[in-house]
Amino acid sequence: MSAISALQAARAAYQPKLPTVFANGAAVNIIEGDATTAAADLDQIQALFPETYGAPKVNFEANMNKTTTAINVAVILSGGQAPGGHNVIAGIFDGIISLNADSKLYGFLGGPGGAVDNKYMEIDSAIMDAYRNTGGFDIIGSGRTKLEETAQFDQVITNCKALNIGALVIIGGDDSNTNGCVLAEYCKAQNSGILVIGAPKTIDGDLKNEDIEASFGFDTACKVYSELIGNISRDACSARKYWHFIKVMGRSASHIALECGLQTRANVTLVSEEVEAKAMTLGGIVADIADKAVKRAAKGEHFGIVVIPEGVIEFIPQMKVLIAELNDLLAHDASLSDSLPIAADVDQLQSHGLSAESASVYLSMPANIRQQLVMDRDPHGNVQVSRIETEKLIASMVEMYMEENHADIHFSEQHHFFGYEGRCAAPSNFDADYCYSLGYTAAALIGAGKTACLASVKNLKSPASEWVAGGIPLTSMMNVERRHGADKPVIKKALVELDGAPFKELVANRDEWALHSNYVFPGPIQYFGPTEVCDQPTITLTLEQR
Amino acid sequence: MSAISALQAARAAYQPKLPTVFANGAAVNIIEGDATTAAADLDQIQALFPETYGAPKVNFEANMNKTTTAINVAVILSGGQAPGGHNVIAGIFDGIISLNADSKLYGFLGGPGGAVDNKYMEIDSAIMDAYRNTGGFDIIGSGRTKLEETAQFDQVITNCKALNIGALVIIGGDDSNTNGCVLAEYCKAQNSGILVIGAPKTIDGDLKNEDIEASFGFDTACKVYSELIGNISRDACSARKYWHFIKVMGRSASHIALECGLQTRANVTLVSEEVEAKAMTLGGIVADIADKAVKRAAKGEHFGIVVIPEGVIEFIPQMKVLIAELNDLLAHDASLSDSLPIAADVDQLQSHGLSAESASVYLSMPANIRQQLVMDRDPHGNVQVSRIETEKLIASMVEMYMEENHADIHFSEQHHFFGYEGRCAAPSNFDADYCYSLGYTAAALIGAGKTACLASVKNLKSPASEWVAGGIPLTSMMNVERRHGADKPVIKKALVELDGAPFKELVANRDEWALHSNYVFPGPIQYFGPTEVCDQPTITLTLEQR
Structure with a gap:
């Protein structure tokens, strides 16, 4: 008997589908849309995010002649498991390698806390291949530590610099991406040179808006x-x-x-x-x-x-x-x-x-x-x-x-x-493709020097080749809510709309x-x-x- | 939106695999093995089943030149649901039609009680097609009424004769098949002309012996x-x-x-x-x-x-x-x-x-x-x-x-x-094939005039074309056990063997x-x-x- 099931073996060979823009890799030109504002409470959000507020939404145009220097990227899994998390990581991995073969992917272990405590591993191709199209978050583990304090941010920056990490991808839900945006703002204010990109995860399906048609994992679950x-x-x-x-x-x-x-x-x-x-x-x-x-x-x-x-x-x-x-x-x-x-x-x-x-x-x-x-x-x-x-x-x-x-x-x-x-089922073809595309999109955003964005893949009702990849400024989805007696910027939860x-x-x-x-x-x-x-x-x- | 899922629609077209002996239909010659005895308590079992005891196990040899007069068959689902029950019925249906295009299949409704109360429906090809390769027992329903009393048997014979039913197939576990054998014995003693064949069902997997390699439903569940x-x-x-x-x-x-x-x-x-x-x-x-x-x-x-x-x-x-x-x-x-x-x-x-x-x-x-x-x-x-x-x-x-x-x-x-x-999952390919083959085997046994047999399909570890179909006398699996203060003939339950x-x-x-x-x-x-x-x-x- 083999240590993996017959289905695992067959699925390991599955090549997830990608939007056509990535047919020759993650090297893209950026097409900027209009400048954005926020979901509500515009002035407060702007005051909280002076560095990153108001950036335009972006789409991509393939540019296979573009050259990119090698970049080290680190990924973090935050919060509850959702099917397809491993494929987001696979998309980032393949995406940054397509930008430059010397790029490296690190994973911080056990969630955001790993980035503070400097617990990490390098994800090489052998490790990556063992997790393609699989369920679970076990490749690097997840955790619920919240990155909210300046001391944490400083530690994250120190740890990233030690590994020459130029970008962080945070795979998480509304809270994790809100905190990711605060970190992106801080990194930019400090001129740390570290970009922060998010990927929309939650099986509950409540991280959703006009630009994010679905959070990943919802389909499979x-x-x-x-x-x-x-x-x-x-x-x-x-x-x-x-x-x-x-x-x-x-x-x-x-x-x-x-x-x-x-x-x-x-x-x-x-x-x-x-x-x-x-x-x-x-x-x-x-x-x-x-x-x-x-x-x-x-x-x-x-x-x-x-x-x-x-x-x-x-x-x-x-x-x-x-x-x-x-x-x-x-x-x-x-x-x-x-x-x-x-x-x-x-x-x-x-x-x-x-x-x-x-x-x-x-x-x-x-x-x-x-x-x-x-x-x-x-x-x-x-x-x-x-x-x-x-x-x-x-x-x-x-x-x-x-x-x-x-x-x-x-x-x-x-x-x-x-x-x-x-929560940890192997992803459906939809989630396998969508997650891989989100990861590839994150790599393209990093290659284009973007930060404080959520990776966005739209037109999901159509075949994957017709999907539209881009980046949405995180501040554009935020409003201010009262939490534990304090006003906090948060990404608005998408509830079921009765109309x-x-x-x-x-x-x-x-x-x-x-x-x-x-x-x-x-x-x-x-x-x-x-x-x-x-x-x-x-x-x-x-x-x-x- | 359609009233059936995309998978249901695709599975409806699946043609279950059959042993090669049935390549041209359920018309077969019988090859008799040695005479059988019982699992234990031979004398008591023989005394209880004078008409049906000791019959040989049988295998088949294809005989596509054989002609069979049309036969009406009734099927009963007994006890808890198991994946593949509908495919047993499909195998019987296609099998008796292959014997003679004018054959008819009836279903007694809601389990063995339906045969006593004369609640039935005819299963025609439109109804049958809607249930091929589906889970559940909802085509005719199941029930837990036990057929044990002579008065019940007489009523069953009367009801069958009214519909010109020449054979009953009881799809059930050890208890239901034990009772099926008592009914077969009674039908033979009464010269009713009604044959009774069993099909081995239970997801628990405890109806199993050297001739019955698996009960159906176990695989899927x-x-x-x-x-x-x-x-x-x-x-x-x-x-x-x-x-x-x-x-x-x-x-x-x-x-x-x-x-x-x-x-x-x-x-x-x-x-x-x-x-x-x-x-x-x-x-x-x-x-x-x-x-x-x-x-x-x-x-x-x-x-x-x-x-x-x-x-x-x-x-x-x-x-x-x-x-x-x-x-x-x-x-x-x-x-x-x-x-x-x-x-x-x-x-x-x-x-x-x-x-x-x-x-x-x-x-x-x-x-x-x-x-x-x-x-x-x-x-x-x-x-x-x-x-x-x-x-x-x-x-x-x-x-x-x-x-x-x-x-x-x-x-x-x-x-x-x-x-x-x-319990009601759609059958795996294995159960879809196995169940269909069991039903087809039941039809072949009926065509050959056999009674008091359990349909047997062996060599299941090999591809379906190499499976070996036949019939096993129910008495050969029985012993006598003390139940509720009385000695009763029962098919021996197969527990997990520690060796x-x-x-x-x-x-x-x-x-x-x-x-x-x-x-x-x-x-x-x-x-x-x-x-x-x-x-x-x-x-x-x-x-x-x-």
């Missing part, structure tokens, strides 16, 4: 989750006796749940942004699912599929109030939670200040969730919202509702949570999908088959770019 | 679970901070856990059969995993993968005793569990007769599992062993052990259970796999690529048939 949801749907309509409640990743945005709902035509797809906009209640959500269960049962279909975004609880206004009140009263009296009986006495909570409305919400939940809310708190005494098993909560509340209101109707639930299953095409597609179909078992079974990601099977982007991207 | 375990392994060695405890299906045999462990090279793979043979204790299993965590932590690897078979708890001798004692004392005093505090008072249990040894095992478990053991009982008052979340139990016990004995070592757990994700090649492969490698992160990432099932990626059988089958 959604396809893995949809494969599993499809398999479970097939089981549901074979066994005909279970409602499956399936939670998928997405704490602050519901792009994954929405995409999976569209791919599989689940009976119910919750979208946190809609829950918040309509101020839905927990009881209302439960009653609505139960109503669909009753209608389906009338047709003899005692089964169904509900897709739930991880963060939905925090978008229910009454839950926010309850959690805030609990945090307040438990913080006020740290000994209170110890004195509460396991199924937490609501009278006692009310006597300590819980409002009547929150008490009612609290009482509507099953005992084990109540217990978790009160007992399971973080070191600051706060309720650990992220640890609430939302899929169990909603499933058991629907079951309770059915028992109380429709005891004659068979209703039985199963619940699932998919997270780790998709956007993907959500409208759900709305247009969801009544029919709720009632009928129109499931689509996407099946496993394919790499070698017909292009309509192997190379299609997500439904979200297709609808948004239509 | 293991590949889906291994895809997910591989993805999680990649995440583990990227994030470097979690031990993942992953439970997979397999209540009575650990074939799935073993196969997944071999495919992914997990750090620890538990095998229930070994746990029982070595009389391992829960504490011993926990300490052993913790020992591996300590050794890996010394190398800086604070992560790992543990694969756990669903049924392992019931194979731990001390747990069996504990559960038996709890069943006994809770049954003796039904009010006891109500009076127990939630974290169940062990003194109170001991005062009611719990042994000191069981009390010690009981106390070693986390409070939530103790609670479940005592409070969550079936209508007969028995502990619901199958509902114990074994992956959580073992994960939290290892965590507790690490806190108590190695508080200085970072250890953090995640747990997962994969069951529904694989078999697959388990030996694990043993030969597990020390190395435990210490090092030699994970293999199998990736998603592929249908269109190189043969070594798309058409390989399981490692279990490859090693067993080597």
Whole structure:
């Protein structure tokens, strides 16, 4: 037996597709667009980024006669894993070698912290080849250290200079790229000569705007989750006796749940942004699912599929109030939670200040969730919202509702949570190509001397040869938000837009999908088959770019 | 958007591969082998099956000149879903049409109960084509009604005669095929003219012997679970901070856990059969995993993968005793569990007769599992062993052990259970081909007038053209076992053999796999690529048939 699987071996040989502009390498002329501003709070952003603010967006024009001196580049993986990270690195590697064969690629180990602590490795072609088209971030590891302090920046500059590193590529989400921009600004102000380029990573899909059509990893992760949801749907309509409640990743945005709902035509797809906009209640959500269960049962279909975004609880206004009140009263009296009986006495909570409305919400939940809310708190005494098993909560509340209101109707639930299953999957052809192109784009931006840019590859609904590569100034995506009591420049998170095409597609179909078992079974990601099977982007991207 | 996925559309066109003997259809001459006996208890089995006992195993020789009158056949899906069931039906359909174009295929709906209640549909070519190479059992549904009573048999015969059905194919596991044989015996004794043929289905892989190299569905299910375990392994060695405890299906045999462990090279793979043979204790299993965590932590690897078979708890001798004692004392005093505090008072249990040894095992478990053991009982008052979340139990016990004995070592757990994700996956090429061949074989056996046989397709390690099709008398696989206080003929369940090649492969490698992160990432099932990626059988089958 070999130490890699047959699929790994076959995929190692895959040559990712690139935009035509890179047909002869990453050497390009820059075509400048109009000067940019910011997403909002223009003056504040300009004041914070005097060196890098207002630069134009750029596109490329191939220039294979261009010569570039050898450049040492370092790459950093920041935050949670997303499929395709290794291909971004492969794109940078091949890109800088195409600029000059003596260029070198370093990787800082274990995330941004590695750049501060000077933990690094050189990525040579043997190492690179072992990771092409693979999932995971294990080539150099990732980490969550934030680069925010001047002392950190100075250390990074010192470490880079020791290795003669002229450019840093930070592969990360909105926060990491915001910090990358602060670092780029600092590097420029210090005349360090170090460029900083970003690559848009997050499976959650919430780093997205007019110039960044998708963050990488979203495509693959959604396809893995949809494969599993499809398999479970097939089981549901074979066994005909279970409602499956399936939670998928997405704490602050519901792009994954929405995409999976569209791919599989689940009976119910919750979208946190809609829950918040309509101020839905927990009881209302439960009653609505139960109503669909009753209608389906009338047709003899005692089964169904509900897709739930991880963060939905925090978008229910009454839950926010309850959690805030609990945090307040438990913080006020740290000994209170110890004195509460396991199924937490609501009278006692009310006597300590819980409002009547929150008490009612609290009482509507099953005992084990109540217990978790009160007992399971973080070191600051706060309720650990992220640890609430939302899929169990909603499933058991629907079951309770059915028992109380429709005891004659068979209703039985199963619940699932998919997270780790998709974060490190080997990238789909789309993500393999997109990530490689992003890496190549980063190399081209470096070759052109650009900094404080996010690598951008657009026109993703078309074949890769027609993709358009370029760079977008990071400041152009920023606004100022209040975080932990201070004004901070941040890249605006892209939530699901309720007037956007993907959500409208759900709305247009969801009544029919709720009632009928129109499931689509996407099946496993394919790499070698017909292009309509192997190379299609997500439904979200297709609808948004239509 | 289409109502089927791009992959579904592409797979609908897939023509499953068949053994060469069927190159011109299912018309065959029978080549008889030696007469058979039984797996054990020969006299009792012969007495129970006077009509069908002792028949020879048969192989086929193509005979395309043979003419067969049209025959109506009915098919039944029995028990849990397994990938490829629809292809068995497609094989029967195409096979009986190849025998005579006027043959008809009926499906009894919702499992064996449909044959008693006369719920059926005709499967015509339009319906059949919509289900080729798809997962699930939804074409006619499945069910768990057992055909055991003479009254049921009479009703089945009446219903079959009304439709002029000359043969029944029961697609099921060991129990369903045992009952199928009893029905075959009855049909023959009654001179009903109705033949009964079985097809070996179960993802658990425990319907297996010298003539049945694999039950269908095992290949696909293991590949889906291994895809997910591989993805999680990649995440583990990227994030470097979690031990993942992953439970997979397999209540009575650990074939799935073993196969997944071999495919992914997990750090620890538990095998229930070994746990029982070595009389391992829960504490011993926990300490052993913790020992591996300590050794890996010394190398800086604070992560790992543990694969756990669903049924392992019931194979731990001390747990069996504990559960038996709890069943006994809770049954003796039904009010006891109500009076127990939630974290169940062990003194109170001991005062009611719990042994000191069981009390010690009981106390070693986390409070939530103790609670479940005592409070969550079936209508007969028995502990619901199958509902114990074994992956959580073992994960939290290892965590507790690490806190108590190695508080200085970072250890953090995640747990997962994969069951529904694989049962209804679209069949791998192997299962698509194998199932279609099994169905075709069933048609050939029917054409040759055989009954009380299990369809057999052998030499599965070779390309499908070299597969050998035939029929094995069901009685030859039976022995007598005590079930619910009565002697019953049953097909012997194939457990993992501790001197078999697959388990030996694990043993030969597990020390190395435990210490090092030699994970293999199998990736998603592929249908269109190189043969070594798309058409390989399981490692279990490859090693067993080597």
